Amino acid sequence: xxxxxEIIASTTDPxxxxxxxxxxxxxxxxxxxxxxxxxxLDAAASTVHEPEHVTADPRDAGLRxxxxxxxxxxxxxxxxxxxxxxxxxxxxxxxxKDPPSWSV
Numbered sequence: 001x002x003x004x005x006e007i008i009a010s011t012t013d014p015x016x017x018x019x020x021x022x023x024x025x026x027x028x029x030x031x032x033x034x035x036x037x038x039x040x041l042d043a044a045a046s047t048v049h050e051p052e053h054v055t056a057d058p059r060d061a062g063l064r065x066x067x068x069x070x071x072x073x074x075x076x077x078x079x080x081x082x083x084x085x086x087x088x089x090x091x092x093x094x095x096x097k098d099p100p101s102w103s104v
Contacts, residue, residue, distance in 0.1 A: 007022060008021050008026055010045070014049075019048050020086050040071045040092070052067050060081055065079075071094045076093075077094075
């Protein structure tokens, strides 16, 4: 079992900023709310690194990163908070809904 604040994955966003995935957030938030995400930690990191769509997160000073067909549903969504350094992924989930303002 990983340590509480252990970094279990890291990547850079499209602007080159470091983004980390903490064990505590992945286990206590992501997997508790979205257990289907268990095998998709690497996909979540790749979504931040190479997103297909990015929008501002309306509830946080962060960004929402979207990538299609890399998770258990049509889209994988990862929310990153930039309120601390390094930035951290604060949730990840699968969704069938297209991102806001998405156009093919």
